[in-house]
Amino acid sequence: MQLTPKVKEILSWYESDNPGTKANLARILMEGRLGGTGRMVILPVDQGFEHGPARSFAPNPAGYDPRYMFELALEAGCNAYAAPLGMIEAGAATYAGAIPTILKINSSNSLSTTKDQAVTAGVRDALRLGCSAVGFTIYPSSEYQFEMIEELTEIANEAKECGLAVVVWSYPRGPMLDKTAETALDICAYAAHIAALIGAHIIKVKPPTSAISLDAAKKTYEKYPVDVNDPVARFKHVVQACFGGRRLVVFSGGEAKGSEDILNEVRAIHAAGGNGSIMGRNAFQRPKADAVKLLTDIMDVYKA
Amino acid sequence: MQLTPKVKEILSWYESDNPGTKANLARILMEGRLGGTGRMVILPVDQGFEHGPARSFAPNPAGYDPRYMFELALEAGCNAYAAPLGMIEAGAATYAGAIPTILKINSSNSLSTTKDQAVTAGVRDALRLGCSAVGFTIYPSSEYQFEMIEELTEIANEAKECGLAVVVWSYPRGPMLDKTAETALDICAYAAHIAALIGAHIIKVKPPTSAISLDAAKKTYEKYPVDVNDPVARFKHVVQACFGGRRLVVFSGGEAKGSEDILNEVRAIHAAGGNGSIMGRNAFQRPKADAVKLLTDIMDVYKA
């Protein structure tokens, strides 16, 4: 299938990557209802790891079965499905070739008191499971951030040699950051920029709030203001931090909320030139028909 | 020997695994008095490591001789026998091919003040000793949990490449958890889910109590209640956390207790669709005839 000019343009940004990595980026970008548009909606299901099974799946118990997630991603027409090793292993053969998968390589859990994650899979797993990308979380500002980044460095290098793409979840947290700071605009843009500098192909961050948190940065934002009360301006600033828009950036949906709130956020991402959404709990905790409806509505915004 | 439809169905859950791993799972599932039923009783003997020899074997000194354990497992018709390196080495030739073995790869001891374990064997040992699986303990919530998980990640990847099965003992303990929390229902289900996400083929957890321990989870359990006073409902919840029942889960017997208490617990596991019991001290600390009787009674429950 011929790639669209938009997807070809995006691939041209990744000029140092080998054709294998480009092919896997193309597979993700050409898949599903948004295939070819340069926008993406990704279904991520690592909440069972992060928050435990009941908090994740009790609202819609069909989700206890990992095959449900593949089905949901396929029915909704997502670009890719991201999950930890066990979830991917449980459906990778049944859905082989049906939808690009992103193997989430490290995970934390709510039983941990440290801001770190465990590596639970490797590049060899990604190859044997037919994944298009590996996913990795870093916590900029954590006291473990440098170790996490160094783990990512090794995995990313190996993944790129093997023709896989690298997706980085960049979630600031640590002793310097209170709850507000974790999603403050300056911190969010910084986290996205760090992921780009480490060599991420796709960057995932949380939607930025209007806060400016880092003292050292406040002077800059006063002198070169961003209209922090305008969501579009905020998303634009994060896009800008991703190499002036030359790296793919997607935004998480965050905690479960109402559909209209989600769609408004998506409209702002779309207007700002963000590349899409990665939508977990807001999707799989609803009954499937509702989830497909929401994901489809989101995609319609991105297609406009 | 033809596999039973039940065992074939179980193997189908492990769709990403190679035939070698499936064959070893089949060997365990087709062995002994419960062979073919999809239920298992496994004899584990790592208590010498965990609690010291006298606490483990003084009640029935025959158990000091590792060959006794092979004999007990065989006579009782267990599905498999699990033990650390030295125990397996001491009988692996005499009982070669007689009963599937699970090489317990890491162990702790009562002389340690840290909630960690030492890796005492590797996949190459499991191959040279003819084991069907490797066993590994993680302590979710321990300050060492991420290191333990990363050790398991490497061992599990190598084991799967070599066609072995992976059994994970998932025992929550750590600074966030008091004694009650360690076996609370929500924590137990979480621990089982973590093992599934890391790619365990067989998950071993402790029987859950009626407690709900994690603050962040309480709201969920209020909204989507589990009948915590019904043991069957509790076991069902853990089974659900194992990919909706698509991963084998067995329950430890815990501390030595009376036969009727044990059998009642087994009846609940059976009714909940759990895959069986892993029964150490309650078996090998009794005289052999009593132990065989108890194990046989347990199996009769599972066969019903």
Added chain:
Amino acid sequence: MQLTPKVKEILSWYESDNPGTKANLARILMEGRLGGTGRMVILPVDQGFEHGPARSFAPNPAGYDPRYMFELALEAGCNAYAAPLGMIEAGAATYAGAIPTILKINSSNSLSTTKDQAVTAGVRDALRLGCSAVGFTIYPSSEYQFEMIEELTEIANEAKECGLAVVVWSYPRGPMLDKTAETALDICAYAAHIAALIGAHIIKVKPPTSAISLDAAKKTYEKYPVDVNDPVARFKHVVQACFGGRRLVVFSGGEAKGSEDILNEVRAIHAAGGNGSIMGRNAFQRPKADAVKLLTDIMDVYKA
């Protein structure tokens, strides 16, 4: 994209393969005008290596530029494009993700007096170039056949670990075989069976003639006759030799010939349950419009 039931059935034949290999087989089977039918038309361009550039490309000089071949495969709606390293390198980035590629790992040339081939690429190349499969030629009956098979054995093992598919060109030639014998029905079926036995996922052989060549086999064919004068019966016999039809088998077009001859052959392959054609010179030596027309006509036969 959901796989068709036909493709799912085909993937189920490859039950020992990991999901990565299945995904790459699915990518080939779901691509192009025949996507989902279980039939394939593959464009192979290794004739420059085998016969030299002028004999290959002078009839249609556009073909000297490797990008032409990607374009031709895409426009015609082929399932995959197969070529040696240099040809793939020359277009793999421009056409990344646009069409599945098969990296032809070994090649011979007309300047050789030995019936052997040189390995000119490896699995690491296939990964970095984003290929879905590696292709390898063996010459059953050559004095070098065992070395060739051993090279294939190593490459196939590595490819399968990395989630790639393995395509084997099985072309009998050697001191025991005269020109007639090389495409005799018994020899052709034998060559296909050898490829299946070595673990090929896709088998490529030449269309069998009505000859029965091997003395040792004649008695069998007399006792259990094949209607050698019926092309459908001959193709059916080769399909049968591919594990009773449970391995994908495609037939080469051979030397350039008229369109109607080609289509008749294709009709016979189709009727016999063969999985398709691998069509080089008969495609790329015509002007592009003619080539697309012929390939489309062939696909229409297979779609019927």
Added chain:
Amino acid sequence: MQLTPKVKEILSWYESDNPGTKANLARILMEGRLGGTGRMVILPVDQGFEHGPARSFAPNPAGYDPRYMFELALEAGCNAYAAPLGMIEAGAATYAGAIPTILKINSSNSLSTTKDQAVTAGVRDALRLGCSAVGFTIYPSSEYQFEMIEELTEIANEAKECGLAVVVWSYPRGPMLDKTAETALDICAYAAHIAALIGAHIIKVKPPTSAISLDAAKKTYEKYPVDVNDPVARFKHVVQACFGGRRLVVFSGGEAKGSEDILNEVRAIHAAGGNGSIMGRNAFQRPKADAVKLLTDIMDVYKA
């Protein structure tokens, strides 16, 4: 192109290095407007990592696009461009061979509370990206300094085997040092000397102030005084600490400041026999024409 006598002399200092490393040093020394003079102006852009994107690029938003930095370095006629992995990856193919690049191998960020850095790339990356050198920061006096130095030791050894040059940013900070001490003359000279002792080919330090900070050193400086109020004398002292001037040493520009201040500093470096400047924020935060003008003016000083 014949090397100049000056560059040949400089290469002769690196008598233990292999010709590959010398060739890469020569590439840097022969490039740009200062090519052949033995002086260098390097454009470093790791401030996005160190200070965040807005603080780095908001004053001149063109800099959000990594290609801008390659263009700026080229237009101004710099000797080399230094940046972290993502920045180099984003332009390494477009500007392949156009200007020597230095891959900054480790980086910190303003969200960290520890005086450490994360390794974000390796020598293999430097080779695949065509870099002439790797760059590494150490923090002498940090509680992590020995780990940092050991990381550098391994990377430098590998880089030298592969014919790359090693650039060391030596920035004292740690519990023993207050803000004044970090750039005190004795500390700065000490930091430069440590880098030389570790085997750096090019040493980068901050301009020294007139302070003498280390108690243990004060007696020496009293007995053998340096005219700390004369910038030339201070720079001379640092040059002296770099093996009596037999290692290349360049000075950072530090925080953004006025052009005349910068040029005065450059004049002092020039007079002291320092090898040049590494000028980031003072260059890329201005409009391009202004930046080129400033860099050109600096180079004119060094060429005099």
Added chain:
Amino acid sequence: MQLTPKVKEILSWYESDNPGTKANLARILMEGRLGGTGRMVILPVDQGFEHGPARSFAPNPAGYDPRYMFELALEAGCNAYAAPLGMIEAGAATYAGAIPTILKINSSNSLSTTKDQAVTAGVRDALRLGCSAVGFTIYPSSEYQFEMIEELTEIANEAKECGLAVVVWSYPRGPMLDKTAETALDICAYAAHIAALIGAHIIKVKPPTSAISLDAAKKTYEKYPVDVNDPVARFKHVVQACFGGRRLVVFSGGEAKGSEDILNEVRAIHAAGGNGSIMGRNAFQRPKADAVKLLTDIMDVYKA
């Protein structure tokens, strides 16, 4: 230094290569009097290996000293200098960075009765010596051709990973080929095409004669004639065989001959779009002034 549009265009042909390899190709293409034109003159000195020292250097004994060759290449303004390990080692430090070098990795000698070569260096040597490329000879048609190609395959893969370029000398010789056949037009084009298919970045062949040698090819050349009596048409045909002109191809000067004959040949290469000459004996066996004059005259033709 900004690359010229012509060099950028040439680099774009190598779309699968990493920026390191592109940078080294750029270094060769931007060097010397032809820098930036897309044409090259390379000085190769492996004749001492191939023909012995006296046959090579007695006509101009200055050439016994390897440094002479670096000087000659530099003075004449060549794009690169190619030689075996010992020759490069003997001058690589003195001329580090002064001119791109090509490490000739394998060599034969006149004392051999077999058409094979010995590998005398590796990619690690190329890195430590600062070479921009490795060079490798294959003898298509030799009874050792497949072994030679397989050696090249491994070296080329490693070289590309390390960011080096690969130059292939493709010299047909073997039992099927008499002296005439070795340089026949069809054979020469075939040899060039084989090098391209193996993944060569720069292809070196001998100038083709008007002969058509391979029986199997004659029919093709009758049907699609090349004006074999026109040198320009012959060179054009070889250029065409190099992926329609999308791989760099240079022609050897062959045996020592008169300057005017050489220049006429160069004019034909130039008119045909060939990328240049690789000129050994005709250069270094003359007094240096004469050699520089001849090489300069050749370059003037290519610059026209």
